[in-house]
Amino acid sequence: MLDLHTHTTASDGSFSLEELVKAAKKAGLKAIAITDHDNIRSAKRIRASTGIEVIPGVELTVYDYALGYRDIHVLGLFINPKDKTLNSKLARLEKEREAQKKATVARLVKLGYRITFAEVKKKAKGVVGRPHIAMVLKEKYPEEFHSVGEVFAKLLGRGKPAYLERRTGFGLGQAIALIHGAGGIAVLAHPFIYPYKPAKLAADFRRLGGDGMETHYDYATNQPEKRHSLAENGRLIAKGSSLAKSLGLLQSGGSDFHGANKGQVLGCFGAPDALLAPLKSARRKPL
Ligand code: AMP
Numbered sequence: 220m221l222d223l224h225t226h227t228t229a230s231d232g233s234f235s236l237e238e239l240v241k242a243a244k245k246a247g248l249k250a251i252a253i254t255d256h257d258n259i260r261s262a263k264r265i266r267a268s269t270g271i272e273v274i275p276g277v278e279l280t281v282y283d284y285a286l287g288y289r290d291i292h293v294l295g296l297f298i299n300p301k302d303k304t305l306n307s308k309l310a311r312l313e314k315e316r317e318a319q320k321k322a323t324v325a326r327l328v329k330l331g332y333r334i335t336f337a338e339v340k341k342k343a344k345g346v347v348g349r350p351h352i353a354m355v356l357k358e359k360y361p362e363e364f365h366s367v368g369e370v371f372a373k374l375l376g377r378g379k380p381a382y383l384e385r386r387t388g389f390g391l392g393q394a395i396a397l398i399h400g401a402g403g404i405a406v407l408a409h410p411f412i413y414p415y416k417p418a419k420l421a422a423d424f425r426r427l428g429g430d431g432m433e434t435h436y437d438y439a440t441n442q443p444e445k446r447h448s449l450a451e452n453g454r455l456i457a458k459g460s461s462l463a464k465s466l467g468l469l470q471s472g473g474s475d476f477h478g479a480n481k482g483q484v485l486g487c488f489g490a491p492d493a494l495l496a497p498l499k500s501a502r503r504k505p506l
């Protein structure tokens with residue numbers, strides 16, 4: 220089994236790179252990809268290890284105001300972590316991410332929650348994300364919030380009172396080009412979680428040069444509020460697979476592993492081994 224979508228403590232995962240690799244070996248996975256949000260701090264530290272392939276990757280947050288897509292995620296697999304352009308663009312994205320989270324904290328204060336950005340920052344070992352804000356709120360307001368999910372449902376989720384968009388956009392085409400420039404392949408992450416028509420989004424992604432789609436995704440675990448049954452999850456995978464085939468997009472998949480932060484066990488969800496070779500052959504030479 221493959222898990223080509225995992226997070227470490229460099230973003231909002233609870234496992235360090237080393238812990239993740241160890242767990243992946245134990246679970247008998249054939250390959251994993253390290254795909255932290257908007258940063259490659261863990262991907263940079265990947266060392267050749269025996270028994271398991273560890274692919275350097277990233278999950279870019281896209282705000283394409285021209286196309287009207289906000290908060291879309293694009294996975295870059297097989298990227299060269301040393302790529303200069305990638306590093307400088309990610310430095311910009313990290314700054315924008317931090318500014319957005321600071322503004323979110325300010326909004327929460329306005330809404331009457333007494334939290335500070337310093338408290339949020341303390342929860343993160345790498346770049347800050349909404350889950351870190353949610354952890355602080357859950358800790359400080361245990362009567363109101365019993366889980367991180369409840370904080371998202373009430374305040375931080377898309378369209379909720381403390382959901383703030385980024386000021387500057389990072390376009391879909393820009394994300395794809397950045398990944399290609401770093402020798403990687405661009406994969407549209409979890410196509411069925413956005414408030415946009417998946418077929419239109421995937422077609423735009425393909426038109427702009429995207430390579431693949433994350434067809435095998437654990438919607439049930441990642442969207443507990445939707446209460447997807449296993450059968451429904453299977454139907455979404457089948458739907459994604461036929462959409463990918465019709466558009467000529469390669470298929471990829473993973474659990475979107477965040478460890479304890481989402482109560483996941485590595486190796487419980489993944490994609491078939493057979494998907495790896497075509498993804499690898501689509502790699503291009505770095506510019
Ligand atoms: P951010 O990168 O700051 O926008 O935060 C996005 C992250 O929050 C996602 O990658 C998930 O890990 C997490 N997340 C998004 N929606 C939810 C939710 N409803 N419940 C729990 N975690 C969520």
Ligand code: FE
Nearest residue numbers: 226231256477
């Ligand atoms: Fe995340």
Ligand code: FE
Nearest residue numbers: 278292408409
């Ligand atoms: Fe994502």
Ligand code: ZN
Nearest residue numbers: 224226278475
């Ligand atoms: Zn992810």
